[in-house]
Amino acid sequence: MNLEFSEEMNMLQDMLNKFLHNEYSFEQRQTLSRQGIGYSEDNWQQFAEMGLLGVPFDEQYGGFGFGQAGLIVVMEAIGKGLIVEPYLASIVLAGQLVQQAGSEAQKRTLLEPLIGGGLKLAFAYVERQSRYNLADVVCKAVKRGNQFCIRGSKSVVFNAETADKIIVCVRTSGESISQAGISLFIVDKGSKGLSTRDYETVDGLRASEVHFDGVMVDESSLIGELDNAYDAIQTVIDSASAAICAEGVGVITQLRDKTVEYLKTRKQFGQPLSRFQVLQHRCVDMFMHEEQMRSLAYLAAIKVTSDDASESAKSVSSAKVYLADARTIVAEQAAQLHGGIGVTDELDVAHYVKRLTMLNTLFGDRDFHLQRLCSL
Amino acid sequence: MDLNYSPEEQAFKLEVREFLRTNYPKDIKEKVAKGVALKKSDYVTWQKILYKKGWVAPSWPEQYGGTGWSPVQKYIFEEECAAANCLRLVSFGLVMIGPVLLEFGTEEQKQKYLPDILKSDVWWAQGYSEPNAGSDLASLQTRAENKGDHYLLNGTKTWTTHGHYADMIFVLARTSQEDRKQKGISFLLVDMKDPGVSVEPIITVDGMHVVNQVFFDEIKVPIENIVGKEGEGWTIAKYLLQHERTNIAQVPRSKKQIERLKALAEKEQCNGKPLLEDTNFRRKIAEVEVELMALEMTNLRVLSKLSAGEPPGSASSLLKVKGTEVQQAITALLMEAVAYYGFPYDKNVMLDGWQEDPIGPEEAIFLAPHYFDWRKTSIYGGSNEIQKNIMAKAVLGL
Ligand SMILES: Cc1cc2nc3c(=O)[nH]c(=O)nc-3n(C[C@H](O)[C@H](O)[C@H](O)COP(=O)(O)OP(=O)(O)OC[C@H]3O[C@@H](n4cnc5c(N)ncnc54)[C@H](O)[C@@H]3O)c2cc1C
Numbered sequence: 001m002n003l004e005f006s007e008e009m010n011m012l013q014d015m016l017n018k019f020l021h022n023e024y025s026f027e028q029r030q031t032l033s034r035q036g037i038g039y040s041e042d043n044w045q046q047f048a049e050m051g052l053l054g055v056p057f058d059e060q061y062g063g064f065g066f067g068q069a070g071l072i073v074v075m076e077a078i079g080k081g082l083i084v085e086p087y088l089a090s091i092v093l094a095g096q097l098v099q100q101a102g103s104e105a106q107k108r109t110l111l112e113p114l115i116g117g118g119l120k121l122a123f124a125y126v127e128r129q130s131r132y133n134l135a136d137v138v139c140k141a142v143k144r145g146n147q148f149c150i151r152g153s154k155s156v157v158f159n160a161e162t163a164d165k166i167i168v169c170v171r172t173s174g175e176s177i178s179q180a181g182i183s184l185f186i187v188d189k190g191s192k193g194l195s196t197r198d199y200e201t202v203d204g205l206r207a208s209e210v211h212f213d214g215v216m217v218d219e220s221s222l223i224g225e226l227d228n229a230y231d232a233i234q235t236v237i238d239s240a241s242a243a244i245c246a247e248g249v250g251v252i253t254q255l256r257d258k259t260v261e262y263l264k265t266r267k268q269f270g271q272p273l274s275r276f277q278v279l280q281h282r283c284v285d286m287f288m289h290e291e292q293m294r295s296l297a298y299l300a301a302i303k304v305t306s307d308d309a310s311e312s313a314k315s316v317s318s319a320k321v322y323l324a325d326a327r328t329i330v331a332e333q334a335a336q337l338h339g340g341i342g343v344t345d346e347l348d349v350a351h352y353v354k355r356l357t358m359l360n361t362l363f364g365d366r367d368f369h370l371q372r373l374c375s376l
Numbered sequence: 377m378d379l380n381y382s383p384e385e386q387a388f389k390l391e392v393r394e395f396l397r398t399n400y401p402k403d404i405k406e407k408v409a410k411g412v413a414l415k416k417s418d419y420v421t422w423q424k425i426l427y428k429k430g431w432v433a434p435s436w437p438e439q440y441g442g443t444g445w446s447p448v449q450k451y452i453f454e455e456e457c458a459a460a461n462c463l464r465l466v467s468f469g470l471v472m473i474g475p476v477l478l479e480f481g482t483e484e485q486k487q488k489y490l491p492d493i494l495k496s497d498v499w500w501a502q503g504y505s506e507p508n509a510g511s512d513l514a515s516l517q518t519r520a521e522n523k524g525d526h527y528l529l530n531g532t533k534t535w536t537t538h539g540h541y542a543d544m545i546f547v548l549a550r551t552s553q554e555d556r557k558q559k560g561i562s563f564l565l566v567d568m569k570d571p572g573v574s575v576e577p578i579i580t581v582d583g584m585h586v587v588n589q590v591f592f593d594e595i596k597v598p599i600e601n602i603v604g605k606e607g608e609g610w611t612i613a614k615y616l617l618q619h620e621r622t623n624i625a626q627v628p629r630s631k632k633q634i635e636r637l638k639a640l641a642e643k644e645q646c647n648g649k650p651l652l653e654d655t656n657f658r659r660k661i662a663e664v665e666v667e668l669m670a671l672e673m674t675n676l677r678v679l680s681k682l683s684a685g686e687p688p689g690s691a692s693s694l695l696k697v698k699g700t701e702v703q704q705a706i707t708a709l710l711m712e713a714v715a716y717y718g719f720p721y722d723k724n725v726m727l728d729g730w731q732e733d734p735i736g737p738e739e740a741i742f743l744a745p746h747y748f749d750w751r752k753t754s755i756y757g758g759s760n761e762i763q764k765n766i767m768a769k770a771v772l773g774l
Binding site for chain 1: 505508510511512515534535578579580581583644645646647648651654656657660704708712715716717718719720721722735736744745747748749751752754755756759760761764
């Protein structure tokens with residue numbers, strides 16, 4: 001057993017820390033988040049040059065083959081810097097879906113430009129009624145000759161605005177809420193009948209409602225087998241869930257660190273707030289949660305690729321439950337302990353708080369994952 | 377013990393309900409129900425309607441425009457207002473400076489300020505907190521030098537709610553340096569239109585502008601604008617902080633929010649069924665309801681003591697801590713109810729409501745910002761930690 005990062009991972013981590021330190025101040029992040037497309041295309045190209053976009057992909061397609069271990073290193077940095085570039089949407093979700101379910105030809109044509117920074121993807125999987133149930137798919141694709149016609153809507157599709165292509169999960173057969181009968185198609189953003197309504201998210205990112213009004217796609221746009229995409233989707237969502245647990249570790253680390261520092265400097269009643277034991281204990285609770293969260297995030301990263309599906313699900317959902325608890329133990333306390341400035345837009349703390357809170361919602365909240373653990 | 381309202385109280389309840397049904401403006405009601413930001417004009421409109429009816433200041437003595445209601449009647453009024461989605465009147469005039477002037481003000485001050493407070497013609501702000509004086513309010517640094525016919529005021533106040541709307545601000549300022557920091561503080565009434573006043577917005581986590589930092593630069597405050605005696609400001613400040621704390625628990629409002637939560641969960645889907653039928657979600661609502669039920673009864677017990685003429689004492693600290701915890705728990709559940717629809721954010725919709733088709737459930741877009749914004753309730757009005765310190769000391773003698 002060896003629970004240390006490999007030399008390669010350490011180098012990746014150093015490179016990311018340097019990037020955050022030199023080129024990603026909170027002020028720069030805020031400016032990017034609020035303008036234009038909500039992130040920097042230059043940064044994206046730089047990510048490509050740094051090799052970040054190839055981290056989880058196999059070497060034969062131009063990636064680094066670092067897999068989930070590589071992802072946690074990148075995602076932890078994304079959490080630390082509150083990075084707004086569409087790594088989760090384009091690489092972790094859509095890119096991995098291609099790697100997981102795509103044909104040899106699709107992998108060759110899609111992954112190389114994706115890794116090179118010339119192609120961006122998004123993954124549309126949420127629907128108005130679906131909540132966190134990945135099988136609750138109503139949006140339909142119907143066969144017409146050797147084409148498929150897609151009709152329906154997808155909700156809260158992260159970074160669809162700047163994606164060149166959208167991977168969408170649709171019902172091709174079966175009852176709604178059945179795992180069988182779900183298929184994946186990759187659709188050009190510019191397709192006739194495809195429209196998006198783009199918006200900001202409360203945690204400073206971008207998402208869209210995506211409407212398919214009789215969008216026609218060729219059979220070659222099918223990713224994976226017809227009717228049989230559910231397992232691939234679940235696999236990739238689990239990988240992404242493990243990845244955002246690592247992002248959460250980055251956010252929690254920052255909030256704990258900033259809160260401890262603040263209490264040491266802020267004086268009331270003639271002494272630093274850090275002298276008050278009740279506040280010390282809250283910080284210690286944050287610290288313990290941070291360490292336990294890190295453990296579960298690493299465990300999930302190791303186990304998520306396990307052949308034993310229930311082992312994998314167990315590790316991911318456990319980590320996700322812990323991530324949800326960070327809302328009360330870390331996010332709410334960080335705001336509380338900062339007093340008034342903890343609820344202002346100006347201070348970075350509120351933005352870490354927002355991201356950590358929304359990570360609970362992403363890919364299923366506490367109840368959802370506890371329920372899943374109970375059913376394993 | 378009898379929890380039922382008397383026939384008179386019951387009749388009063390119906391009278392209030394009927395009045396609100398026929399007089400409360402529909403557009404404001406809708407905004408409150410959805411969570412759209414309120415404008416100054418909304419507050420003024422509703423306050424003027426209540427003023428005409430004579431119901432604007434339940435806590436004031438009748439001769440100055442109060443209602444002469446019993447504590448139970450006040451509670452009934454609050455209950456009905458919450459049930460009708462009434463906006464909560466701004467407290468700085470009616471609940472803060474008004475009662476202070478009634479208790480400590482001169483007859484001239486009462487005549488000069490009280491009528492405009494009732495009519496909402498003059499808006500007040502609270503100038504207590506400073507950048508370095510939050511929980512430790514008594515360490516405030518704003519200075520007022522006695523120059524004979526005026527005080528020369530210099531310094532800054534922060535977190536000033538509605539500072540950008542206010543015509544007047546009541547300010548705690550240091551008029552002398554004494555051995556104890558609570559001494560030498562005076563309570564001054566300052567005109568916000570003085571050219572020496574400047575107001576800088578502070579944007580909160582929900583993206584809204586409600587609070588401000590206020591700067592005072594060489595302001596001449598007329599000597600008659602002091603309330604009480606020079607150096608006795610701390611007594612007044614404390615009086616204000618303890619006054620009229622029975623509404624602090626906000627039980628009726630929380631009940632209304634639970635109702636709203638259930639209605640929302642009835643519409644949202646989970647595995648093809650209403651979310652409200654999901655055992656996990658149901659259980660979380662039940663947990664808050666248990667806490668709220670206890671809080672309501674505790675609040676009524678305090679009211680009953682008040683009716684019997686006993687002071688509320690440190691009960692207000694308990695009501696504040698538990699009240700804010702319940703409110704915050706409900707904001708979290710509202711946000712959780714809409715799952716992914718907690719993500720969309722649009723400042724313009726926050727301010728004016730949807731002008732086009734909503735994204736997801738109509739009210740969803742407000743819920744995450746409200747959850748984040750509501751964190752403030754355990755910070756302001758004496759933080760929850762400070763309230764616990766008070767109870768530890770005053771109630772338990774620790
Ligand atoms: C939205 C909003 C509106 C406001 N409106 C107004 C207004 O209109 N007028 C006005 O005057 N003020 C207003 N305030 C200010 C408010 O009263 C202060 O924020 C509050 O008193 C806390 O002070 P602080 O922010 O400086 O936090 P601090 O006092 O610095 O406290 C930081 C943290 O330390 C904790 N802490 C401090 N002392 C102790 C202790 N002894 N033991 C244990 N824990 C402790 C606090 O509980 C808090 O968690 C407003 C604040 C907000 C957020």
